[in-house]
Each structure stands twice: as structure tokens, then as C-alpha cells.
Amino acid sequence: MELLSPVPRYKYRPLENSTTIRVLVLYAASDFSARLVADIVHVDRKDLLRPMNSQDYPECCRFYEAVSYCWGDPIFTCQLALENGTSFLQITPNVDAMLRRMRRPHKSKYLWIDALSLNQADDVEKSHQVQLMGEIYQQAKKVLFWMGEENGQPISALFNYLNFMAKEFPRWMDKSYNDWQAQFMEQYPGALHNYLSRPWFWRRWIVQEAILGVDSTILCGEHKMDWKVFRFAVQRILSIKDYLPEHSPHPTPFPQSSSQLVNADLLRAINQVIALGAAPSKILHRMMEFRAAECSDPRDRIFALFGVVNDIYEPSNPSPNLSNSLGIAFSVDYSKPWNVVYCEFAKACVEAGHGNEILSHAAHFGSLSHADSLRPSWKWRWARNSVRTTFRPVTDTDPLHPIYNIN
Template identity: 30%
Template sequence: MPTFNKFHYEPLGAEDAVRFILLDPATCEEDPLSCSIIQYQRSEQIVDYSAVSYAWGDPEFSRNLEVKYDGDTSYLRITHNVDTLLRRLRAFSESHYLWIDAICLNQMDEDEKAQQVPLMGRIFGEAKMVHIWLGPEDDMTAKVFAFLKLASLVPEAKPQSKMARLVVDVMIKIFGSSRGFCELMDFSERPWFSRRWIIQEACLAQRATVHCGGYSIPLPLLAIAAKRIQTLDISSYQIKVMANLGRPMAKLTMLELLWNFHEARCLEPKDRIAALLGLVTDDHRLRLDYTAQWAELYKKTVSNIFRLGDNDTRLQVLLHLFEFGPVSLPEDIAYPSWVPDWSNSRQRRLPYHSHIRNPDTYEPYPTSLGHSAKIDLTFCHNTLQIHWRASTSGPRGRRVVWATRFGSPLQTQGRSTEQVINVLDRLFPPTSDSTLRVLAVSSLLKMIVEFRHSRRDQEFNNPALDMYIRSIISQRLPKLSNTSIFKSLRTLGSLLQEFCLFELESSEPGSETSTDYGISSQQLQVGDVMIPLWNGERMADTLYSDSNMLKKKQNRHTNNHHACGKAC
């Protein structure tokens, strides 16, 4: 393409200006694509237009789009995917207005993008129609769309098992067998369902239609069908996305959006926030600075949440830290540890607030954790302060008095057995009444192993270890010697290769029965202060897990009645 024919963007004439393309009609799909690019101010009467939601796909700009202006023609390079969808959406007899980000935004102008991206929610919300483009059809598209339409018509039924049987009946009718679920999974793997920007594009649409080649379905019907599919108890992030796109988003917070759509992908880490801003209410929306480093945007987001949210909302941030992890920057960069790394997907390594391993089930978002009566979080001078109640954990919290972790695979089984027995000796000294200690540690390990359901949690089958465990049980708990809970003690050596087991000081000096134990994915040190955040509905107060304890380094900020812990 000659360089003098390259299209050059005119700067936007006002802060509320937006561009639209006026796509020319064609009677043949092979005719060249041509359009005009026109600016309008949102304060003026804007023409009726449709917006396009799609996945960019391969960023190879291999096709030409003719752009006409004042009798001259220039050319804009577009991707194959944009070329295909424009050919499918253009009319036969009349021009119509479209908004599509690849063309209506100057992708080379970061300042313009920073000004335009916050408007995208309104652009999609004010469009008369949003066209969702999934890509070209394949051999199974016709059956998939037939199933989705028929499944959306199945009336609500209870119990869930009855609903599931009705869905399977529809599947057999369309696909010939229940193996049609594999075709649905292949369909859900199309890139659009994993893209982050599509969330606000679809959720804010007044009307939306999903296109796959020559087939289409209204978005509300797709969402209903996805909810029906969920009754089959097969958890899938993409199916969850389909079902969520049909629910009203007006009352969802930024935290809930980040939680629900945690796997939605985008090229830039900062877009993990930017792509959801259109769904947040104006009073909670922050000004987007595209020139800022992505971690600073995350910090600004969580600071805004801390300032505007209540105590339950601030506690939700701690759950985000546990499942997303904190932002990790080079050691020479001082950075607060209370900023979740939302560029990651959520993971549950330990049973934090939930005993469900898969984060993509349809369990509700934990808006209230039941911890408000135990601690208060405040945010002042860019510092997270944690105030705990004396009635919950004593005036200074609870300190670690012992912690151990193997950290790497042990070289021989004999050496493994020796180290595990040494740990058990420390946990259950023969001179003390350690009945409740045995129950507490065994229950904790059993809960972790059952939650993880991992082959890595191997039982050490060693005669010396078995004899030692039997002796502990027979001496402390003779009436419970056959209880399977104690089998979990055999997994201690395996768990300590990955986690740290710790013990807390008694809540009352000299009290044996109030000693508590926990498992942590981090290495703890004696003297670390732990702040109890356990949920009594989920586990006994004597058991702690990584998410139920907030580590407080002794050399961090402390004064009088509050502390800034590891989440600071």
C-alpha cells in the first residue's frame, strides 16, 4: 500500500467527541470494504448506531479498509477478523453507523485511549444494538445454536437434578447423545468468552445479538441456556461467563467483578481494571491514567475501595489477597503488601473462606465474611491499620511460638520418618495432657488433605511412624483409636514440603486447651503476630488456615492498639 494513501487520524475535536464509521453497503460479500470515519460530540444528537464486541485475534494487520473523506480515499490496515465481521455486518442497500474500537480509536495515541476508554461503557450502553462476533462458523455451529435456543426455552424446574435431566434430554435430541456437551465446551472455548473487555460491552447493551458466522442468537437466550447447563454440575469459567452476562450488573462492586471474571484475559495488566470501569457507579469510578504503571493502578483502585467501603468491603480485599496473591515487585522497590495482583487468576491452595476447590462454581460472592465483630480495618495516610478486639485474641493479637517447614523433598524415607517423628514429639510432648492437641492437629491436616484431594499429599507408610502414631493415640485417646481422622498424621511429612505448620501462644497464660494451630503457604517465624479472621460457620475456632490468619511481622509498624500487618 503506498504510504501517501495511509489513513491518518484527525485529533478528536472535544472531550466528549467520539468517532463512528459509516459502513458502505455491498451486494456481494467479496466487494471491497469502504466507509467514512465521522466525529460526533456526545452532547449533540448522536445518530443511531450499533457497536461491535469481538476478540481481536491475531494482531496481524493484513487487510485494507477504504476510508473516504472529501472525495479522497485513503486506507487503514485492519486484521483478518475485523475484515470478516465487517463483511458479515454490512447491509445490502444502505449505509449504517458502527462503533468498533480497532477503527474508532487511534490505537497509537495513549492520551486519546485514556480519554476514550472511560466512555466505552456509555458507548455500548447507548447503542441501539450490540453485535457480538464470535468468529466464523464450523461444522457443529448449527447444532450448538439449535441446542442453545431449545435449552433456553426449557422452563425452570426443581430440584436441580430434574432440571439437569431436562437439559440432557434436549442435548440428546439435538446431538444424538449426551456427548454433545463436548461440542458445547468447544464452542465456549472461542476467544470472545475469555476476553475481558466483552464483560461491560455485553452487560451494558440495551439489545445484543451473538453471531457465529451466519448463525445468531439473542444474548439473553444464551445466558438462560448457560444457566440451564450449569445444573449439570460441571464447572467451567466460560459457562459461568455466559450465565453472568445475563444478570444485571448495576449493583456489583469492582471487587465482585474482579472476583467473578478473574480469568478474563487482556493484553495489558492495567486493562484488568480499565475493562470493568464502565460497570462501576460514578461515585466509585477512578480516573484512568494509561501512562501509569499497572501496579500503581491496582494500588489506586484498592486505596479507593478502602476509603469508600465499609469494614466488610475492606475484609473482602483480604480474601482477594489470599486468592489472587499480592503484587510482587523487585525487592528494591518499596511497595505495600495490601495490593492484590489482579493480573493473576484466582487460586485456592488451602480452604480459606470456602471448602470448594474450584473457584468457578456458582457459589455466591462472599460479601459479608462474618468477621466484622472480630477486627476492624481502617485506612489512613495510605496505611492499612488493623484493630483487633481484646475479646477475640487478646490485646496484642496472637503470636507464633513455633513454626516448621521442610521446604523440599526429603532424601530418604528413613530421614523423612525421623523428621516427622521429631515434629510430632514437639507437638505432643509426653509430659503434658495433649489430648486436644492431637485432635486439633489431626483435624486440621484431615481438612487440608480432603480439600486439596491431591496425589502430592502422600501418606508415609513406615512401620516406625505407624507405631509412633499408634502410641500417641493409645496414650491420649484410647477410646478413639479406630477413628480415621488420625490417618491424616501420616501426611504431615508430605504437607510440610509445601506448607508451614505453626503453633500460637495460648490466649490465656498457662492454658493448655486454648493453643491453636495453622497451616500457611508462607514461611512464618517465631514472634510473628497472627490476627484471627476465622469464620465460625466454616470451621472450628481451634483450627486455622492460611486465609484465616493475617501475618504480622514483629518489626512492622506497631503502636498501642493497632498494627499494620503483612497485608499493609
């Protein structure tokens, strides 16, 4: 008896030009457990700029949705069937669950997903496509934020409460404190804190994905919520400190300090969400603002923020405005190891006139020389989260020690 040969792994076709992207066509299935079947098509981004009533280009050009998610543990135990089942791609359980939740029962869905739309084995392609990701998310019909399954959390109740809070918050200010203190205590801080502790909120790539999406929706298991409404409701929680309970004129059985309700961890998470609505800013400011956001590739500590900054330009294509106003000339290049990327980035910042800001990063990130004595101390270890070093003024009685190795 002849053994059947295994289905071959999918081979990516090279992209035709610098404006081409890959879109996943996820085929419909009414059965949640049915095999995931899809195709990968090439789309020229120039077609996205045509009028929406134009009928002479593929539907996926007009209706693709970009996905923001966490890869999850790098355990590729699931399969996505492609090319009529004649090839496959290995995917993680989280991506498998995400595709099943997004799949429609009767109509195909068009998705841009970095793990599938980029050839992860091609550093040259990835370097170029990463520079386009900001535009890819901006041009998407919708951006979908996949948070994972419910995992026993009261997601339905939480989303309902946040939707109600966003809608009714102004009217709440006119109600007695006790009326909505009880509602607050029923849902917070545990449910919201647990939700904001999900890996998605602390993933570095979501910064540009959340900021640049024109129409974004949160998906958690079978539940969904509009991203703008979610951010608005979460922002309102900061106002609660002005009304709970030490500010209340009424007797209350609740804790006598609002810090017990909105603790430091929850406050940090809320501020992270609020920052995801900010306008483009400077790269060094962004790196400090999102210093707690994580990524698996240390080079992405820098590269993942390029889509939401306004002072980076490609050296081969300088911008007249940036090159004359402290703009930083730097390219995305995944062929270089992370420590070389960090050194070259620090040098580019200094050459652009940002020397003082580079030195200030020492208070939060430490120096490469701590890990490698041959590295200059003014080039920082952006691969680590903030070490939050505290500087104090130097006095005349302090002994002098060499702090920086400038070379």
C-alpha cells in the same frame, strides 16, 4: 516510469469535545470478497438523547451499532480503505472477517468499534473515551457480539438446539427423561463447551459490553442468535443436573453421573455466561467474579470493569452518594504504567474503607512484592489470573513469619 506512491495511513482528527465519538460508516457491497471501504465520522453523543423521530441530525446518530469482539492476534495484514480510498487503516484478519460478515449488500452500516473508533495511539483520548464506553454501549441501537467464523464447529445445529431448548424447556419437564436425554447427549457437552471456550467469552472488555447492551445479537460466521435467548438456554442447563440421569426413574444407557455431562470446565463457562447478566456491583467484587477474564493491557484488569460498577467516581467530580458510602475515587489514566495504576488503585480502595477486601484479594492474585521486592505486599498482582491460594486457620503451634510488608 514513475512509481506510484503508497496510499497514506489514515490520520485521526481530534475529537471536538468530551461528548464526541467516532462512528464507522461501512459502505455496502454485494460481493463478500469486495474491498472493505468505509469512512469515520464524528458524532456528538448529545444528539443521541434527542427524540427518535427527530430528523435534524445524522442517521448514524440514531442507528449506530456497537461491536463486541476479540482483536485476535496483533498481526495487521489486512486493510480498510477510508476517505474514498485515499487513506487506509491496517486491521487484523479477525476484524476483516467481522466487517465482511456485518457489511450489508445495499445499505451502509453504522458501527462503533473500539479498534477503529478510538485513536489507539492517543493515551489521553483513550483514557477519556474508555470512561464513556458504558454509555456508548447503552445508547447503541444494537450490540453485535462477533464470535469469529464457524471453524468447523456445528454452529447452526447448536443455535437451533439452544433456541428450541429456551422455547420448550418448561414442556420438557413433563416429558419422559429418555426423550430429551438423547437430544442432550447428541449436542452436549462437546459442542457447547467448545463454543464457550471461544476467546470472546473470556475477554475482559465483553463484561460491560454484554451487560449494558439493551438489544444484543450473537454473530458466528453467517449464523446469529439473540443474546438473551442464548443466556436463558445456557442457564437452563444447570437445571439439567437435577433431572439427569441419577435422578431418572427410568433405565438409561447414558452415563450414571450428571457430572460426566456438565463437567467442571463447562460449569465454569456456564457460570461466566450467567454472570454477564448481573446488575452493577462493587469493583472489588467484579474483579473477583471475572478474575479469569483476560485482556492484553494489564491496566484493563481494572479499567475494563468501570462501566458495570457502582462505587467508582471521578476525583474531580465527586458523587455525594458515593463519597460518603465507601465510594472509590479513581481515574482512568493510560499514561501510567500498570504497576503504578495497581498501587494507586489499591491505595484508593484502602482510603475508601475497603482495606479488608483488598487483603482478601491476596488469596487469589498474589502480591506485587512477589515480582518486585520493593513493592509492598498488600498491593496485588491483578494482572494475573487467580492463583487460588487456600488459607487455613493459624494454630498456636505455627511458627510466626512476616507475611505482609506494610509501607
